[in-house]
Amino acid sequence: MIRLPPLRLLVTFESVARLGAMREAADELNVTQPAITQALRALEDHIGVILLDRSRRPARLTPSGHLLASATRDSLEAIVCAIEEIRDDAVAEGQQLTISCTLGMATYWLMPRLPNFYAKHPDILVNVQAPPTDMPTISTGVDLALRYGTGGWTDGQTTKLFDEVVCPVGRPETIEQLVTDNHSLDQAQLIHVNSPDTHHWAGWGDYLRLAGLKRSTVRGQTFDNYIQAVQAALDGRGLVLGWRSITEALVAEGALTAWPGGEVDFGTAYFITVSESAAAKVSTKAFMEWLDCTSHT
Numbered sequence: 001m002i003r004l005p006p007l008r009l010l011v012t013f014e015s016v017a018r019l020g021a022m023r024e025a026a027d028e029l030n031v032t033q034p035a036i037t038q039a040l041r042a043l044e045d046h047i048g049v050i051l052l053d054r055s056r057r058p059a060r061l062t063p064s065g066h067l068l069a070s071a072t073r074d075s076l077e078a079i080v081c082a083i084e085e086i087r088d089d090a091v092a093e094g095q096q097l098t099i100s101c102t103l104g105m106a107t108y109w110l111m112p113r114l115p116n117f118y119a120k121h122p123d124i125l126v127n128v129q130a131p132p133t134d135m136p137t138i139s140t141g142v143d144l145a146l147r148y149g150t151g152g153w154t155d156g157q158t159t160k161l162f163d164e165v166v167c168p169v170g171r172p173e174t175i176e177q178l179v180t181d182n183h184s185l186d187q188a189q190l191i192h193v194n195s196p197d198t199h200h201w202a203g204w205g206d207y208l209r210l211a212g213l214k215r216s217t218v219r220g221q222t223f224d225n226y227i228q229a230v231q232a233a234l235d236g237r238g239l240v241l242g243w244r245s246i247t248e249a250l251v252a253e254g255a256l257t258a259w260p261g262g263e264v265d266f267g268t269a270y271f272i273t274v275s276e277s278a279a280a281k282v283s284t285k286a287f288m289e290w291l292d293c294t295s296h297t
Helices: 007-019 022-029 033-047 063-092 103-120 172-180 204-210 226-234 244-252 282-294
Strands: 096-100 125-129 144-149 157-163 166-170 190-193 221-223 239-243 269-274
Touching: 007 022, 007 033, 007 063, 022 033, 096 282, 103 125, 103 144, 103 226, 103 244, 103 282, 157 282, 166 172, 166 244, 190 226, 221 226, 226 239, 226 244, 239 244, 269 282
Parallel strands: 096 125, 096 144, 190 221, 190 239
Antiparallel strands: 144 269, 157 269, 166 239
C-alpha cells in the first residue's frame, strides 16, 4: 500500500490551491506563512514531484499540482460529508450526549468510569466538555452539566448525586514524615488552587477555619487549576485539598494518602443538571440510570 502523506500537509496544500496564495491560506489555517511554505515543501518531498511553480509570482500549480489539488478537494469534501452524516444520524437517533464538567472531575472521576458505561451502552456517544470558567452550565449543545456546590440551579432538572467531603492529601512518604516528626498541618507545605474561576471552591483558609486549626500563614505553592495542583502533590511538593470524589482513586491505588482524621464536610455535593431539550432522549435516561448506580459505588 502506498504511504499517504500526513493529512495536515494535504489540508494545507488544498487551502493554497483553492485560495491561490500562501498568505490567504495562512490566514485561513491560522498559521504563519513560513509554516505554509514548510508544509508544501514537505508534501513535495513526500511525493517526489514539484507541485508549485515558484518561478512565477505568485506561484502557480504545476500539472501535477492541479491533479493532486482536484483529488484532495474531492476527498476532503467526501470526508466532511461523511462526518456530518454520522453526526446527524447519531443526533437523530438520540445516541449522542454532551456533558459539561470541571477538568478535574472529567480527568479523575468521569473519564475513568466511562468505559463501564460504553460496555453497557456501546451505541451511545458521550462528549465531555470542560469549560474554562470551572462552573459548568447548560448552554447550546450541552445536554447535562455535572457540577459541585450547594444546588439551587434552575437551568434544567437538577438531581444530587452524592455528598462531598474534603481532606488534605499528599504523597504517602510526605504524610508519613510529617506524622513521624509529630508535625501538624500548620507545619506542612500547602499547595493552593487560585484563579478568578475557582472562587466557589473552598481553599486552605476555609478548611483550616472549619477544622478549628490555626496557622500563622497559609502561603504556599499556587496553581491556577486543580490538575496542576494534584500533580504537584504527586511529585511530593506538599499537601493539596482533596475532594473525595476526585482524589479517592489516587488514594485507593496508593499514589496519595489522606491526612489522618482530616475529613471536613463543607455541606456541598455533586449535582447533575439535565437540559429540558435532552430530558426525553433515550440516551439521557440510560446515562442517568448508569450515573445513579455509579455515584453510589
